[in-house]
Amino acid sequence: MTQADIGVLGLGVMGRNLALNIADRRFSVVGYERDPALLTQAMATAEGLIVHGELERFVASIKRPRALLLMITAGPPVDQSIKALLPLLSPGDVLVDAGNSDYQDTGRREALLRQARIGYLGLGVSGGEEGARHGPALMAGGASAAYARVAPVLTAIAARADDGASCAARLGNAAAVGHFVKMMHNGIEYADMQLIAEIHDLLSRGYQLPAREISDVFAGWTNGPLASFLIEATATVLRRTDTETGMPLVDLVLDTAGQKGTGRLASIAALEFAVAAPSIAEAVAARVVSSLKDQRAAASVRFSRPVGDLPLLDQQQLADALLAGKICAYAQGFAVLSVASQAHGWELALDQVARIWRAGCIIRARFLDDVAAAFGSTPALTNLIMAPEFASTLERTVPALRAVVTACVASGIPAPALSASLAYFDGYVSARLPANLIQAQRDCFGSHGYQRIDRPGTFHSDWSAAE
Numbered sequence: 001m002t003q004a005d006i007g008v009l010g011l012g013v014m015g016r017n018l019a020l021n022i023a024d025r026r027f028s029v030v031g032y033e034r035d036p037a038l039l040t041q042a043m044a045t046a047e048g049l050i051v052h053g054e055l056e057r058f059v060a061s062i063k064r065p066r067a068l069l070l071m072i073t074a075g076p077p078v079d080q081s082i083k084a085l086l087p088l089l090s091p092g093d094v095l096v097d098a099g100n101s102d103y104q105d106t107g108r109r110e111a112l113l114r115q116a117r118i119g120y121l122g123l124g125v126s127g128g129e130e131g132a133r134h135g136p137a138l139m140a141g142g143a144s145a146a147y148a149r150v151a152p153v154l155t156a157i158a159a160r161a162d163d164g165a166s167c168a169a170r171l172g173n174a175a176a177v178g179h180f181v182k183m184m185h186n187g188i189e190y191a192d193m194q195l196i197a198e199i200h201d202l203l204s205r206g207y208q209l210p211a212r213e214i215s216d217v218f219a220g221w222t223n224g225p226l227a228s229f230l231i232e233a234t235a236t237v238l239r240r241t242d243t244e245t246g247m248p249l250v251d252l253v254l255d256t257a258g259q260k261g262t263g264r265l266a267s268i269a270a271l272e273f274a275v276a277a278p279s280i281a282e283a284v285a286a287r288v289v290s291s292l293k294d295q296r297a298a299a300s301v302r303f304s305r306p307v308g309d310l311p312l313l314d315q316q317q318l319a320d321a322l323l324a325g326k327i328c329a330y331a332q333g334f335a336v337l338s339v340a341s342q343a344h345g346w347e348l349a350l351d352q353v354a355r356i357w358r359a360g361c362i363i364r365a366r367f368l369d370d371v372a373a374a375f376g377s378t379p380a381l382t383n384l385i386m387a388p389e390f391a392s393t394l395e396r397t398v399p400a401l402r403a404v405v406t407a408c409v410a411s412g413i414p415a416p417a418l419s420a421s422l423a424y425f426d427g428y429v430s431a432r433l434p435a436n437l438i439q440a441q442r443d444c445f446g447s448h449g450y451q452r453i454d455r456p457g458t459f460h461s462d463w464s465a466a467e
């Protein structure tokens with residue numbers, strides 16, 4: 001029997017679809033699934049795919065040096081699979097973790113497998129089920145020799161941007177890079193979704209527009225600077241009617257947001273690297289607050305929302321506010337990537353990251369062409385806000401963001417991500433901040449010392465002295 005070019009371990013929704021995508025690109029692929037129910041399902045739905053329920057047979061059926069894609073739940077299952085696979089693998093084989101693993105686990109696993117001379121790649125996969133089947137964005141990290149073994153497959157199955165470029169790339173030498181970049185993708189995804197949800201809330205609870213009309217507003221933005229998958233998806237879901245009740249389906253969906261944790265990890269990473277990413281953090285917090293449904297219901301009886309007329313805002317102002325909020329959120333996400341890359345010596349090319357996010361992934365957007373161009377022309381760009389094109393856009397759109405946040409604040413409509421983006425912008429463009437007072441307080445109660453603006457050195461004062 002001829003041996004397969006690649007094996008996919010784990011045939012849940014993502015694994016099955018990735019395997020089918022690989023087969024479509026004329027690579028021979030073999031699958032493995034431990035769970036009998038998923039194995040049966042894969043056999044029934046994945047026509048033409050050879051699947052095994054026995055690990056030894058699966059590994060033996062892959063061409064040497066073997067390439068195996070792990071498409072399993074992040075966390076302990078990855079360690080368990082590696083442990084089971086190790087005795088069956090040979091030096092030179094390559095394992096690719098294509099799940100949403102914590103990047104620190106990926107670094108640890110790479111070091112472990114290096115001892116056995118097994119190549120290890122961390123692969124961020126974005127695009128959900130549809131992407132896995134027809135073209136995801138693939139963010140790889142790891143040694144070039146290991147990547148070379150799987151590059152033809154990954155390049156072929158990935159989405160293509162409008163210019164025809166494959167949205168698969170090796171972004172750095174360390175396996176952890178792939179999962180770090182995917183984690184930040186998800187942090188940005190959280191912020192983007194929350195910003196959209198806040199504009200929706202203002203239109204829905206604030207201006208009392210029905211879902212269908214709000215859908216039309218978002219649909220009107222699918223061709224401008226906001227053109228993106230998430231805007232399209234928003235217009236789509238807002239249009240859907242529940243067949244039983246005739247109501248907009250979205251209005252019947254329980255308002256508690258789930259999360260698998262990558263947004264939270266992105267936010268934790270930002271804090272660890274001391275990078276301000278408040279729009280991402282607020283998006284995570286908003287999901288947490290949303291999950292307190294019973295507490296919110298009880299509190300809503302105790303406190304009422306302010307009443308009064310909302311200022312008239314036109315659709316262009318809402319679009320501009322969203323765009324400004326989005327630029328600030330992306331600026332934060334890229335700042336985290338930049339600082340983490342410097343700290344770890346990853347030499348991450350931020351323009352390349354933006355380029356492979358242009359298609360296939362959840363945050364795919366026209367906007368990312370401009371982000372790629374900004375980092376491409378100035379690789380050492382300190383903040384996306386300062387790229388000439390984004391600076392001009394912000395100059396034009398921040399007044400609308402201010403107006404929208406003001407309207408939300410006045411009417412008691414929570415807009416944590418929009419507000420955080422605005423505060424981030426206002427802070428970043430302030431030459432002087434009240435941190436002088438923070439420093440004085442720190443020195444007053446803890447003798448932490450402070451610096452002065454008028455002379456060099458570190459100072460300490462007795463703040464309670466009369467003069």
Ligand code: 6PG
Nearest residue numbers: 126127128186259260261262362
């Ligand atoms: C992607 C997504 C995906 C993520 C889901 C759900 O890029 O395809 O980011 O990886 O798992 O979007 O994430 P949450 O459950 O955390 O919202």
